[in-house]
Amino acid sequence: MKKVLVATEKPFAPAAIAQIKKIVDEAGFELALLEKYSSADELKSAVADASALIVRSDKVTADVVDAAKELGIVVRAGAGYDNLDMEACSAKNIVAMNTPGQNSNAVAELAFGMMVFQARNHFNGTAGTELRGKKIGIHAYGNVGLYVAKVAKGFGMHVYAFDPFVDDAKIKADGITPLSSVEELYSTCQYVSLHIPANDKTKKSINKELLSKMPEGGVLVNTARKEVIDEDGIVALMEERKDFAYISDISPDNKAVFEEKFPGRFFFTPKKMGAQTSEANINAGVAAANQIVRFFKDGDETFRVNK
Template identity: 60%
Template sequence: MKVLVATEKPFAAAAVNGIKAEIEAAGNELVLLEKYTEKAQFLAAVADADALIIRSDKVDAEVLDAAKQLKIVVRAGAGYDNIDLAAATAHNVVAENTPGQNSNAVAELVFGLLVMAVRGFYNGKSGSELLGKKLGILAFGNVGRNVARIAKGFGMDVYAYDAFCPAEVIEAAGVHAVCCQEKLFETCDVVSLHIPATPETKQSINAALVGKMKKGGVLVNTARKEVINEPELIKLMAEREDLKFVTDIMPDANDEFAKFEGRYFSTPKKMGAQTAEANINAGIAAAKQINAFFKDGDTKFQVNK
């Protein structure tokens, strides 16, 4: 079987070596398409591929039309909104992600952003500490659980809400389970977002919700840009000069949040999973999942139907 790794932004060399070793050990062939500059290059390369590994590369209907032999595509990472799932299903292509491989990297970034925020973005003035503060985690998946683990090291009081995770599972992890999003925001000094961008969650973090936070509240977003109702949050931050917002989302060309100097920070690009360890882990996991699919028909991590 031919496995194509198509990455406009390539994996680290160590990750490529690990992927190659996994794929070839199973008797499959690895082909690399790195740093491509035109979609036509992607379309040509995928034409005879049986399997595909991507990072942030878009797999849409046009790509799937070109991939006549494709049976499986794996996104090396947790998010998979760069794959057209309906089109994949229509083409009888299994779409998978690699959940958990980037979780610690994202969780550590949460605290890099958070410490900077509570210390006044290192402006030379007195800030505050995280010890004893209430941290709210919205969605208790792989990243959320790592955030909880690190927060306990800071001595924070940790709360969580997840519509799909039973309260007893959250409590078993030593975290306070709350009944709803609203309760999480009104209870906590800091809220960290770890929800996917779905029809239910897009634009859901709005002024009514964030406005429930107590004075000096900090909102951290290392999830997806689409979950924030940006116009409402901009208006709220203009009205409430005590609120801070730190995010791992590349800002728009006209970033209106930038006017809140000393209360807002954004990374220049999405960096949650940008560590050598996460890069290697996700790439090798993708290779192992493809091998398992071809060997045993394993679709444990399938995200389309």
């Protein structure tokens, strides 16, 4: 019997676990849970005889992969998968997947919650500004970008997008204006919503030179990864431009500098919260379980992210 291990330092909601168990049971598999664990050794021990692994933001390192003697598939319940060691998985012929789209609406709603909060001066009683009529640029037009675009149109914003991996015709079909370069996106839009992954090409790519192109009153909205931000560069920009604001779904390493120098011009969530809704929690876990069943039953590798 195949064993599906759900290993989560931050557990899924009980409702999600109940649905995951139902899917696994109906497939004739065994479900095992490792929740609120405190060391990598616990994970390595639990995964030793697992056929499949579901994680959230948990680190699946080369050591964990090496300990997983029976593992055929690991699924990151969420969109980002930089917590999975791709090279180690591929070396052992382990299929690595994510669950794209399951958290997208939650992330998009958070982005707009932060935007409204910043535009209205953190609700401090002073007059703020409105989003309606403003230009918003979507940097990377994937699942989250699509939801951000939909919400932005509801706010009455002018929506632009840049993504070299998405055909302009697709972006236009959604009623969005495609732009030809990242520089054009940043120079056109007062708001930029960032959705690029963190990899060797993108790390620290959002830098002072790029951000300085944004119009007056520029606001960078980051629900991606902090690694894509040149944190020293954004501090240097904000020292020069008193009109610029930075809002992010994760605190930068130099958060103390923002608190000292830029009060009212930034907002950082206390932890990464884009997927922290009841609905997203359930959706991602259920999708992961279904993908594992389809993989073992039908050989379906639709959402594979490694080679």
